[in-house]
Amino acid sequence: MIFLYPELLLVIFGFFVYLVCKNRLIQVNSKYTNFTINNFNFVSDKLKVSEKFRNSIKLLTLFSLATLVMLSTAIDIKVSNYNYYLWDNVFLVSNFEILLKIALLLFFFIYILFFCLNDDFPQYKNYILSQTKYKKSSFLFTSEFLLLVSLFCVAGCFFISAENFFLVFLSKECQTLILCFLIIYCNTKYSSKSALYFFFQAAFYSFMFLLGMAIIYFEIGTLDFNYILDYILLFKASDLSIFWLKVGFIFILCSFGFKLGVPPFNFWVLNVFSVTPRMVIYVVSILSKIVVFTFFLKLNFVFYCLFEFDLNFFALIGIFSLIYSSVAGLIEYNLFRIYAYSSFNHLGLLLLGLSFNNLIGVFAVLFYLVVYLLNSLFFLVLSLYKKNFINIHSFSYHFHVDPWFSVVFCIILFSMSGIPPFLGFFPKMLIGAMLYNYSLIISPNYYVYLFIFIITASLVIFLYLRIVRVIFFGGYKHLKFYNYSFPSSSGYDNMLVLYAVLLLNIIILISVGWVFGFLFEYLYYVY
């Protein structure tokens, strides 16, 4: 029975983390009194304690990862075509949900291994300068940060399983609130500003969600997904009520667009990405995206009849974000703002894929999502090893300092931009091919979309090429803020990551025949 509820694993994990943190709280407090007496003594003791703490958390995480792998194998064997409702049809457990929950948890545990145990705070100079603050933040981080993030994931699991708009609303608000805390966590002037910014906008969009819910409730009298489907299919809803349903859905989708951070709802993303540490960027850009796309795919399954008539809402947002990211990103020099623009581009393509509204569309979106998440994971993990890699100019000519890192980072960038021999090309090509098929079969609108896809694909190259240029060929001459004081080429904590990047890209190169044989057969038989 426990195999069906991966979130239970998370709760247990959180409980253990809480226990470990409680011990640590006492230890640090006792040391804290010593601090006034002897500064150096404190620092060395603190390091020892945190080492212990890290090891225990690492062990716990590895244990949970092992459980997760067992769990995912058990699902294939034991539970096929399993549908189980809980709490009066509010909570659904089936294969789709369990798989995505496992994906979420997998990314969560990877996150702990790479991020939470690597103090990312020193990148913010305030923290290095004022020791008390740094100490405080580090202390806070270890005790509560993990709990907050695991709570975020529990809310995500509820989100994935939700079969009722009310549960969706609850878990979404829970996630938003936690995100707000996480953004404000490193407690600089800018972070609190952007957290407030985020909070007010989130409040506005959650009211939008409520409005959409209210309209749907007004038309149908329930918020249950299955009941809404029955209402549309069986009771032959009138055109007017279908119209109001669509209006409600558009409000709801707007609020999800805000949560994804896709243009034109993107204004908080750039703020947050340029201010917060990488640990928070990971939560915003990876963990919350899995959840929202699960919800979108579910909408595609459940409300396909509603969206059959006009799916242009997804496509319009997608096209807008493609154009916006490729044009507005051309003047950015901050690494994480560039990353934000690239994520707009990927989200645009994903939304275009969703607008196909058929089985291949779902397949393409899943394929794209997996590749996109892997690429972002590697991007963030690699950038983590270079603490001051924020403004790209501080890394001009880095190739001569640390060639191995530079080559692998460059592979990731090319992979994200979708240049052929690398991983990122294949899902992009799949989406493009489907756009083409759509333009010929269903709607001539898609010719325009294909045209924009090609143009933006050639423009967005410059976004990534700029970083490659700075790393390999040096910075731009007209900008004077070079920082030639490199950190020495440090040994990485995990060479594993570099090997993983290389291997993934090489394996796809060798097995490209298989992948394409499969894809083409699939495409050919369906059309």
Added chain:
Amino acid sequence: MNAVAMMYFAKVFLFVCVVKLLCFVLFFSNSKRVLIERFCTYFFTAKICLLVLYFVHNFQIISSLVWISTTFFDFVLPGYEFQFDGVSLVFVGLNALICYLCIVYNVCNLKIKNFYFSSLCIILIEFFMYFVFLTREIVIFYIFFEAILIPMFFMIGLLGSRNRKIHASYLFFVYTFVGSLLLLTALFFIIYKFGTTNIDVIYVLLNSGEVMLSFREELFIWVLLFVGFAVKIPMFPVHIWLPEAHVEAPTAGSVILAGLLLKLGGYGILRFLIPICSEVNLLLKDYIILFCLLAVVYSSIAALRQIDIKKIIAYSSVVHMNFGFIGIFLNNIDGAVSFVIIMLSHGLVSAGLFFIAGTIYERLGTRNMLYLKGLCQFMPLLSSFFFLLTLSNMSFPGTLSFAAEFLVIISIFSEFKLLSSVIIVLLSGSVLYNIWVVTKAIFGTVDGERVSILKISDLSFREIKILFILTALSLVFGTVLCNPLVEFLTLTPFVHL
């Protein structure tokens, strides 16, 4: 030789290349330059042996290759459809030769750190290029066609000599990338229409009438593919990246650019464009030939006004490429054969000329025609190789270029009688700039303040080896082996003929 054996040849060959790449990356990161050179020599010999084996096999069918276990090679390179035929043999041989010579050239001319990086780039390019030349799938062709961009981008940008190198590498990257996005769009259409990307299958489908293309669809595919490949050839309005890239690239980079990368456009058109869009080709044939001739005249006039040797060679390669390109669109076997031979001769000659330009730049510190004078006095060996290669560049009788251009003119003569006589007049343009370069650089006396130049050493042993191989191949194929080569190429099954 049957098709199955051809496929196994291709897989054995590619397996050798994979082994080479892996060995290089894993074991040779910190070894000496001479060791790397020796390593490359072994693999070069192995590849040439395989090619010769194929060549011999094709003339006297001995036996099929039963001894190669099928499952092993299917496991190593799964799902690919590779084949060897005459055209691929020529290009693959050229590829192996030129990449090997580049590494040999770099041994004495680059520092150890740069040497490792540039050899890695060269080996990667070579590796991708084999896939491009041996595949029958348009998708695989596209993937590796664009993969070559990345090592070439770094080679120009990192190892180039001057300030504009980043600008040049950007130009190269952006031009080629935009062109290949057009290819990608055409690829979408082909996947949609045929459900496969294997060119043999597509040809069968088209000829048996299972899939019909309307005229508009054919025109659509034609325009996309043609513009995509024309950037690589390069045709007249989109040739701007070529002189820039050549001037800024290191010697090995411009050798590979001229000797190999320019061939990709023509090769793609010969393999993929012509079989698919036969009707539109017939319709537009005359215009394309006229356009190519325009490019020939334009670039020979442009070459006359340049003062950088590399730029002159770059423009001369535009002349050659466009001239060879006429052969493809004539739609007869002579035209296709002459195209392949022009590619071969241009690969040998321009590679040699770029090596010479690189050597001059390295010894004297300049490539400027205004400063070059009297090379004959202190570099007799270099000047004689320079003279011989220039002769083959302007297609003097007895060289391979002459045979190739002669074939093109003959095959044009069968269709356009007046035009071919005009072309013979036009070709005198190439004689002008070639003779001008050679006389200006080689002859004359060094006197006055510049006497100290006379101490500069002549070619080293490695450079003599490189230039001798290239010149000798050009001369031998032009005289003795010309007939067997043409026969061999005529025997190969072109898809569309």
